Amino acid sequence: MQTNEQLITLCQDLIKHPSLSGFEKEAASFIQKTMQSLAYDEVSIDAYGSVVGSIFGSQEGPAVLMDGHIDTVGVENPNLWNHDPFAGRLTEGRIYGRGSSDMKGALSAMMLAAAEFKKKTGGKFRGSLHVSATVCEECFEGISSRLVTKFVKPDVVIVGEASSLAIKRGQRGRAEVVLQTFGKSCHSSNPDEGVNAVTAMLTLLPEILALKAPHHPVLGEGILVLTDIVSSPYPAPACGRDRKIHPRPDPTDPGQAS
Incomplete structure (x- = not known):
């Protein structure tokens, strides 16, 4: 052959x-x-x-x-x-x-x-x-x-990663940063009784995403991207919903988004 x-x-x-x-x-x-x-x-x-x-x-x-x-x-x-x-x-x-x-x-x-x-x-x-x-x-x-x-x-x-048949002689590297915001669970009918950790995260994310990634003369522009957001516990203990929800990965600390 x-x-x-x-x-x-x-x-x-x-x-x-x-x-x-x-x-x-x-x-x-x-x-x-x-x-x-x-x-x-x-x-x-x-x-x-x-x-x-x-x-x-x-x-x-x-x-x-x-x-x-x-x-x-x-x-x-x-x-x-x-x-x-x-x-x-x-x-x-x-x-x-x-x-x-x-x-x-x-x-x-x-x-x-x-x-x-x-x-x-x-x-x-x-x-x-x-x-x-x-x-x-x-x-x-x-x-x-x-x-x-x-x-x-x-x-x-x-x-051997795909590179459109061009030789790449380096890699920009990779780092993962975990951000956490903390809140207080409450029933969705009384949101004023709690603190929404996701809302706090939405306030923080625009500031993070506005940061300029570094530039390298050979490797080019860096990349800064949001890859996941998880709320825990999910669903909240008293979220006002009565339906089956598929489980999601959650951090160990309750009442937080990351």
Whole structure:
């Protein structure tokens, strides 16, 4: 089978293994077996569930790590998709499915590229080549890859995230800030008896969002964005409603919005 045919098939097979964040075990096992069949010198699954495949050269040299995450976000409504999100269908030169771009396509390419490099060089090269298939990137970016780097100790890291085929030589980084406003619960028919924590949050948010994110000469403009707002308890103990409400995540401290 030619390399491009292998690549298409491998990407399709990965798509057929659903791997939401925290539920990557089946896909990880498939990746481990695939790396072993591709004659990687060493393949292991670490404590977090990430897969690391290694190819060692005949001489000492730098360690190069290629990384791609296994996990994907979910599929809210499969009926809205033109193609089955877990079928990996090839149509007009494109593979459709959850994770095809982010980032099972790139991960498939890196897995095969490393194996092809070993084959072409016969293992006669300086250093080592590693491919990591990391978990939980969508929810806890950087946590699982940190454990991988402690194991591999790479000199160079290549991340296969989609970039419109442009080489990106850095990342702006990421920080999450949790803001909390506190209130006092009361019945919605007597709002004056309480303090609405959400109203206080709505007063605070415009001030935060008005802050200018920093600019970097290479990495460009920074991004400042609201990603979630949660009220707790939800619903309030006496909110004047008598209907079933799906539970939402809530902070441990009652009477607050964050």
